[in-house]
Structure formats: C-alpha cells, structure tokens
Amino acid sequence: MSELHKFIFDGLPVRGALVRLTDTWQELLQRRSASGQGSGYPQPVVHMLGQMTAAATLLRSSIKFDGSLILQVAGDGPVPVAVAEVDAQLRLRAMATLSAPIEEDTTLVQLVNAAGRGRCAITLDPRGLGPGRKAWQGVVPLADASGQPLTSVAQMITGYMRQSEQLETALVLAADTRAACGLMVQRMPGQQGSDADAHTRLGTLAQSLGAQELLELDAATILRRLFWDEPLQLLDIARPAFHCTCDRQRVAAMLQGLGEAEVMAILREQERVEVNCEFCGAQQRFDAVDVAALFSAGQPQVASPAAIQ
Ligand SMILES: [Zn+2]
Structure with missing residues (x-):
C-alpha cells in the first residue's frame, strides 16, 4: 500500500x-x-x-x-x-x-x-x-x-x-x-x-x-x-x-470553448464526440442531442450520465 x-x-x-x-x-x-x-x-x-x-x-x-x-x-x-x-x-x-x-x-x-x-x-x-x-x-x-x-x-x-x-x-x-x-x-x-x-x-x-x-x-x-x-x-x-478530478462538466465547458461550428464538424465526421482524459483514461461521449443541448440558448444544461438514467 x-x-x-x-x-x-x-x-x-x-x-x-x-x-x-x-x-x-x-x-x-x-x-x-x-x-x-x-x-x-x-x-x-x-x-x-x-x-x-x-x-x-x-x-x-x-x-x-x-x-x-x-x-x-x-x-x-x-x-x-x-x-x-x-x-x-x-x-x-x-x-x-x-x-x-x-x-x-x-x-x-x-x-x-x-x-x-x-x-x-x-x-x-x-x-x-x-x-x-x-x-x-x-x-x-x-x-x-x-x-x-x-x-x-x-x-x-x-x-x-x-x-x-x-x-x-x-x-x-x-x-x-x-x-x-x-x-x-x-x-x-x-x-x-x-x-x-x-x-x-x-x-x-x-x-x-x-x-x-x-x-x-x-x-x-x-x-x-x-x-x-x-x-x-x-x-x-x-x-x-x-484520484482524477476530470468530469463531464469540465469536458462540456471545453467543448463550449471550442465553439459550435468546430464541435458540429467533429460530430458530422464521427457521429459523436469522444474525449479521453489523459490522466485516468475516462471517456466522455457527447452525441448529437448532447451537443445540441450544449449550444442551446440560455444556460447550458449538461446532463451527467447518472442523471440520464
Ligand atoms: Zn480523468
């Protein structure tokens, strides 16, 4: 130990x-x-x-x-x-x-x-x-x-x-x-x-x-x-x-920072956006619905995997 x-x-x-x-x-x-x-x-x-x-x-x-x-x-x-x-x-x-x-x-x-x-x-x-x-x-x-x-x-x-x-x-x-x-x-x-x-x-x-x-x-x-x-x-x-401090919210914020056009381009090419954490290997996936929610008007809502279930 x-x-x-x-x-x-x-x-x-x-x-x-x-x-x-x-x-x-x-x-x-x-x-x-x-x-x-x-x-x-x-x-x-x-x-x-x-x-x-x-x-x-x-x-x-x-x-x-x-x-x-x-x-x-x-x-x-x-x-x-x-x-x-x-x-x-x-x-x-x-x-x-x-x-x-x-x-x-x-x-x-x-x-x-x-x-x-x-x-x-x-x-x-x-x-x-x-x-x-x-x-x-x-x-x-x-x-x-x-x-x-x-x-x-x-x-x-x-x-x-x-x-x-x-x-x-x-x-x-x-x-x-x-x-x-x-x-x-x-x-x-x-x-x-x-x-x-x-x-x-x-x-x-x-x-x-x-x-x-x-x-x-x-x-x-x-x-x-x-x-x-x-x-x-x-x-x-x-x-x-x-212990890794990565989470879905942080990846979502990073994608928002990248901009809608850029993220939509990735989405068209790969059907979903996948981001791997370089520290812990955790993968965050965003499909078309998630991405739409990220860039919808008003306060961005990011559902955590637990919240979806
Ligand atoms: Zn991590």
Missing part, C-alpha cells in the same frame, strides 16, 4: 518525508495502458514521471495550503508536457504527452531539455476553494546557475526549491513500473537551530541512499539504516491514493 512517512529530528531545524507509491503508481500506469494510448509509457518516461509524482507528493506534504500542488515540466524534446498533481488529501494524478518515439536509453535532458528551453513550474492551485482565490506559480529553467542542463528530476526540484523558496533540500528519487519513491530532507523555514551543520549532515546521509534501496526496502528499514545515530522522530503516516 502507498505510504508517506513524515519525520523530524529532535532539537534540529530539519524535517523530512519518505514516500513509497506502489499500488497508486501501478494504477496510474495501468490506466494509461488501458486507455488505448499505446502500451503505456516508455521506460525513460516511467522513470521521469514516477520521480516527478513522488517529488510532488513530498512537496505537497511539506506545505500548509488547502489546494493542489502541480509540478509541471514543459519540455522542448519528445515529451512536451509532464504533469503531476497532488491535492491536500494526497490524492494524486500524473500524465505525460509524447510527440515522438522514445528510445530506451534516452536521457532526461534529451527528453525535455534537448535545446535548453525546458522549464519546470510548480503551481499552488486553490481551485475549488471559492471565488477570488488566485493560483501561485514559480517557474525555473532546467539548468543550473552556470547554464549546465540538469540531469535528474531531483536536481530540478532542489534547484527550484533553492531559487524560488530559498529552502535547502536534499532529495533522492527513484521509479520503475512497480514503485515511485522519494526521500526528502529539508531545512525548516525560518528556524535557527543549535546545530548549524545539522542540515548538511542529514542531507549527506539522505543522499547516500541508492535508487535500488529506495525502491526495494520498506520505510522503517531505510530510515533506520540512514539515521540510526540521529534523533529521528516519526510523525504521522499518510496514504496517498490515485
């Missing part, structure tokens, strides 16, 4: 979290395979998207905020978009779009930053929390201060946290088709501890964790092996789960 363990170090200005997404991550990949979009993601994309999903879950768990955290990479290579979204209850979804075939040995730089124009954005989205709430977004390039391209998702996130949040973060991420995992150790914002070197020492310990260990060992074993000589104190355990 997927789990996220939060921990602190007694008397030290450092906090941490360890996430293991297992069933959640497998469901996410299976939905992709089952949605008719090929046989799923190629290995390099599984690695990148899994690490992004683990990182987004860690970051979401570390901030006090009611909405969703969205980690997005806008790439200039064969993966134009990769997104991981985690809400306040640690319900998550993720997807990547592919614009060209991807070889097994493709690197992260080749995937999303081939021409040096890739960007990483983190958005705090208060959507659904009432009117007047604005999303906050920070964007950084996928290169370090000297212009060298970043070669791992962990480097992207730690670079982002340093530039945008002034938070020193140590991060280890790993993903395959069975699990997406991450370990984060972070200096606590605004706190001066008695042990000035604590963050550096604990960060170095965290970074000594290998990708295979992170993927294969349980949380208790990992934390004991790394921090056996440190005053680690486990806090709560949370259970991240897959």
Whole structure:
C-alpha cells in the first residue's frame, strides 16, 4: 500500500518525508495502458514521471495550503508536457504527452531539455476553494546557475526549491513500473537551530541512499539504516491514493470553448464526440442531442450520465 512517512529530528531545524507509491503508481500506469494510448509509457518516461509524482507528493506534504500542488515540466524534446498533481488529501494524478518515439536509453535532458528551453513550474492551485482565490506559480529553467542542463528530476526540484523558496533540500528519487519513491530532507523555514551543520549532515546521509534501496526496502528499514545515530522522530503516516478530478462538466465547458461550428464538424465526421482524459483514461461521449443541448440558448444544461438514467 502507498505510504508517506513524515519525520523530524529532535532539537534540529530539519524535517523530512519518505514516500513509497506502489499500488497508486501501478494504477496510474495501468490506466494509461488501458486507455488505448499505446502500451503505456516508455521506460525513460516511467522513470521521469514516477520521480516527478513522488517529488510532488513530498512537496505537497511539506506545505500548509488547502489546494493542489502541480509540478509541471514543459519540455522542448519528445515529451512536451509532464504533469503531476497532488491535492491536500494526497490524492494524486500524473500524465505525460509524447510527440515522438522514445528510445530506451534516452536521457532526461534529451527528453525535455534537448535545446535548453525546458522549464519546470510548480503551481499552488486553490481551485475549488471559492471565488477570488488566485493560483501561485514559480517557474525555473532546467539548468543550473552556470547554464549546465540538469540531469535528474531531483536536481530540478532542489534547484527550484533553492531559487524560488530559498529552502535547502536534499532529495533522492527513484521509479520503475512497480514503485515511485522519494526521500526528502529539508531545512525548516525560518528556524535557527543549535546545530548549524545539522542540515548538511542529514542531507549527506539522505543522499547516500541508492535508487535500488529506495525502491526495494520498506520505510522503517531505510530510515533506520540512514539515521540510526540521529534523533529521528516519526510523525504521522499518510496514504496517498490515485484520484482524477476530470468530469463531464469540465469536458462540456471545453467543448463550449471550442465553439459550435468546430464541435458540429467533429460530430458530422464521427457521429459523436469522444474525449479521453489523459490522466485516468475516462471517456466522455457527447452525441448529437448532447451537443445540441450544449449550444442551446440560455444556460447550458449538461446532463451527467447518472442523471440520464
Ligand atoms: Zn480523468
């Protein structure tokens, strides 16, 4: 079962979290395979998207905020978009779009930053929390201060946290088709501890964790092996789960945004309009009657499948 363990170090200005997404991550990949979009993601994309999903879950768990955290990479290579979204209850979804075939040995730089124009954005989205709430977004390039391209998702996130949040973060991420995992150790914002070197020492310990260990060992074993000589104190355990926020209303609004002429053209060609959610594979169908209702005068009425029955 997927789990996220939060921990602190007694008397030290450092906090941490360890996430293991297992069933959640497998469901996410299976939905992709089952949605008719090929046989799923190629290995390099599984690695990148899994690490992004683990990182987004860690970051979401570390901030006090009611909405969703969205980690997005806008790439200039064969993966134009990769997104991981985690809400306040640690319900998550993720997807990547592919614009060209991807070889097994493709690197992260080749995937999303081939021409040096890739960007990483983190958005705090208060959507659904009432009117007047604005999303906050920070964007950084996928290169370090000297212009060298970043070669791992962990480097992207730690670079982002340093530039945008002034938070020193140590991060280890790993993903395959069975699990997406991450370990984060972070200096606590605004706190001066008695042990000035604590963050550096604990960060170095965290970074000594290998990708295979992170993927294969349980949380208790990992934390004991790394921090056996440190005053680690486990806090709560949370259970991240897959959840998609797509619904018929949102697809209807998208079709209305497309315009009547465009939607009628699709309808003439295909008899019905079908839209697949790229996150969960759910399909929304609109036949001629549904489309007519969408563009009828007055307030658009969108019947949900449950309401039709
Ligand atoms: Zn969906």
